[in-house]
Amino acid sequence: MTVNPLESVSADEVATAVKIFREHHPDEKSFFSSIALKEPNKSDVLGSKKISRVIELTGVDQQADGGFASLVDVTENKFITTTRLTLDAQVAYNVADLGVAIILTKSNPEWLERVAARGIDVSTEEALALIQIDPWPAGGYAHESIPKGHRALRCISFVKKDATDNGYARPIHGLIAHVDVTARTVTHIEDSGVIPMPTASGRYDATSPGATRSDLKPLSITQPEGTSFKVTGNKISWQGFDVRASVHPVNGLVLHELSLQDRPILYRAALSEMVVPYGDSDPMHSWKHVLDASEYNMGTMINSLKLGCDCLGEIHYLDSHQVTFDGNARTIENAICIHEEDYGIQWKHTDELSKMTEVRRSRRLVISSVFSIGNYDYGFYWYLYLDGTIQMEVKLTGIVGVSAFTEETVNPAQAPIIGENLSSPVHQHLFCFRLDWHLDGGSNSLFENQIELIPTSPSNPEGTQFKSVSRPLATESEAIRDNAPHVSRNWKVVNPASKNKWGVPVAYKLLPAASPTMFAQAGSQIALRAAFASHNLWATPFAEDELSAAGPSTVMHAGQGGLAEMTAGNRNIDDCDLVMWHTVALTHVPRPEDWPVMPVEYTGFHLIPVGFFNENPTLDLPKNCEG
Numbered sequence: 128m129t130v131n132p133l134e135s136v137s138a139d140e141v142a143t144a145v146k147i148f149r150e151h152h153p154d155e156k157s158f159f160s161s162i163a164l165k166e167p168n169k170s171d172v173l174g175s176k177k178i179s180r181v182i183e184l185t186g187v188d189q190q191a192d193g194g195f196a197s198l199v200d201v202t203e204n205k206f207i208t209t210t211r212l213t214l215d216a217q218v219a220y221n222v223a224d225l226g227v228a229i230i231l232t233k234s235n236p237e238w239l240e241r242v243a244a245r246g247i248d249v250s251t252e253e254a255l256a257l258i259q260i261d262p263w264p265a266g267g268y269a270h271e272s273i274p275k276g277h278r279a280l281r282c283i284s285f286v287k288k289d290a291t292d293n294g295y296a297r298p299i300h301g302l303i304a305h306v307d308v309t310a311r312t313v314t315h316i317e318d319s320g321v322i323p324m325p326t327a328s329g330r331y332d333a334t335s336p337g338a339t340r341s342d343l344k345p346l347s348i349t350q351p352e353g354t355s356f357k358v359t360g361n362k363i364s365w366q367g368f369d370v371r372a373s374v375h376p377v378n379g380l381v382l383h384e385l386s387l388q389d390r391p392i393l394y395r396a397a398l399s400e401m402v403v404p405y406g407d408s409d410p411m412h413s414w415k416h417v418l419d420a421s422e423y424n425m426g427t428m429i430n431s432l433k434l435g436c437d438c439l440g441e442i443h444y445l446d447s448h449q450v451t452f453d454g455n456a457r458t459i460e461n462a463i464c465i466h467e468e469d470y471g472i473q474w475k476h477t478d479e480l481s482k483m484t485e486v487r488r489s490r491r492l493v494i495s496s497v498f499s500i501g502n503y504d505y506g507f508y509w510y511l512y513l514d515g516t517i518q519m520e521v522k523l524t525g526i527v528g529v530s531a532f533t534e535e536t537v538n539p540a541q542a543p544i545i546g547e548n549l550s551s552p553v554h555q556h557l558f559c560f561r562l563d564w565h566l567d568g569g570s571n572s573l574f575e576n577q578i579e580l581i582p583t584s585p586s587n588p589e590g591t592q593f594k595s596v597s598r599p600l601a602t603e604s605e606a607i608r609d610n611a612p613h614v615s616r617n618w619k620v621v622n623p624a625s626k627n628k629w630g631v632p633v634a635y636k637l638l639p640a641a642s643p644t645m646f647a648q649a650g651s652q653i654a655l656r657a658a659f660a661s662h663n664l665w666a667t668p669f670a671e672d673e674l675s676a677a678g679p680s681t682v683m684h685a686g687q688g689g690l691a692e693m694t695a696g697n698r699n700i701d702d703c704d705l706v707m708w709h710t711v712a713l714t715h716v717p718r719p720e721d722w723p724v725m726p727v728e729y730t731g732f733h734l735i736p737v738g739f740f741n742e743n744p745t746l747d748l749p750k751n752c753e754g
């Protein structure tokens with residue numbers, strides 16, 4: 128049976144890949160970080176060539192380098208190659224790395240002493256089990272006691288009252304264990320001083336707030352005739368749209384070959400990288416800037432979604448098949464949720480003279496996944512609309528980072544108070560999406576559109592006139608741009624060779640949200656390692672190996688391989704196979720309402736057809752009501 132080159136990795140393929148890998152690495156103890164389809168060359172996918180299914184396995188073993196990335200051909204049942212990573216750009220942390228850091232911290236005498244000095248019971252196994260350790264990447268800020276190139280983690284900790292408690296309510300403030308994962312040792316205990324632990328409960332499970340509301344009547348979504356979409360393998364078809372959805376260890380939810388009415392729009396669209404830099408001066412937080420996608424392999428932290436909870440209505444789910452750190456196949460059921468949502472009105476007009484009203488309802492197809500990374504939870508929602516609009520919405524929820532404080536240490540400008548003796552540091556979430564365009568199947572060009580004011584003159588006596596101007600961004604350096612909502616700035620991808628009925632090249636515009644850029648200043652470790660986040664827009668000509676906004680391997684790296692380096696040659700991007708990189712972001716100044724669990728906060732962007740159609744493409748929508 129022929130499997131589509133972009134079909135998701137199956138459970139059988141996971142097992143076969145590990146088996147072939149082990150035949151070539153028989154003596155080594157390998158801990159896997161990830162498994163992924165090695166996506167075939169774009170030209171091969173778009174051509175008609177027969178393509179083998181190649182799987183990439185990454186991980187660490189006994190060798191003193193940055194880990195391995197091995198390719199195996201599961202179609203031909205053969206091993207291809209193993210690439211060794213360097214110490215300055217290592218493979219993502221895996222469950223074994225995190226487990227080692229936790230065990231080492233909990234058995235370190237100095238750490239135990241410091242915890243006990245805070246009045247916390249460490250005398251029994253049961254008491255120790257209630258201490259929650261969160262290992263954080265130390266990339267860029269590894270402690271001086273850890274030799275350069277060693278895998279480093281910083282362990283911060285919390286105390287729970289029982290196994291299901293919200294540990295984040297009681298941070299063991301001031302204490303960090305610096306762990307050298309490579310040497311399997313705690314190299315330094317950092318103690319910036321004892322701060323009394325908050326005592327209030329941070330529970331948010333259904334029984335904790337007391338009585339729940341009883342006046343919310345059932346709201347049922349039913350589609351008695353079934354859904355309007357069709358799913359075959361990982362290919363989804365709906366209202367003229369065709370698209371493939373899969374899960375990637377770094378990129379999370381990935382869309383491939385998105386087309387509308389058989390007209391290609393995007394070859395691939397997904398998160399490339401994200402970073403969460405903290406702005407607080409407190410030594411518990413000042414160094415934090417985790418690259419969740421590539422340092423933790425965000426895609427491995429995907430949720431199994433539940434009907435009625437995560438998604439409502441007639442749902443089709445796709446599973447994700449992954450690998451455990453010790454090489455077993457692991458299936459996350461219901462990893463991608465696909466469903467339709469009513470979305471209010473698509474268009475309407477009431478003609479006052481004829482008293483005629485025409486209105487049509489809008490709906491959207493939702494393709495979504497949720498990832499839980501430590502205290503935070505991120506939902507990625509792709510929406511396809513009847514009028515050709517494509518939207519990415521990121522939903523941020525979960526539990527904010529916390530500090531305990533005293534009257535002497537309170538610092539609301541950098542860590543607002545959110546609860547009893549509890550504050551939460553200011554920080555940002557910056558998400559860089561890589562959009563690999565294939566608009567109308569040819570090469571594409573990029574333009575920046577914004578509004579320009581027309582100077583006062585006899586033909587513009589009041590100075591009220593303005594115009595829309597469009598200028599080409601023809602090189603990589605010209606395409607490094609920032610949002611400017613005050614002039615309605617947006618960016619347009621055009622296929623110069625494909626003209627609409629009005630003689631104008633077809634286009635889609637990227638409409639950004641009012642996102643900030645990263646605040647960490649140039650020259651800082653954070654700005655070096657996450658340079659992509661310093662600007663809202665970058666663009667590059669397509670290259671097979673350029674998938675990673677911060678570089679392909681970021682554990683212990685210093686920023687090499689990211690967008691700043693990628694675009695240093697200032698390549699031409701005019702009329703080419705265009706890739707756009709767009710960073711959307713939120714600055715999070717935590718509120719009391721964000722505690723003990725944060726109501727969803729949203730960010731994202733829209734891709735909107737501009738002359739892709741010759742007229743409103745939804746005129747043919749049926750009427751849903753009389754009159």
Ligand SMILES: [Cu+2]
Binds near residue numbers: 523
């Ligand atoms: Cu936040």
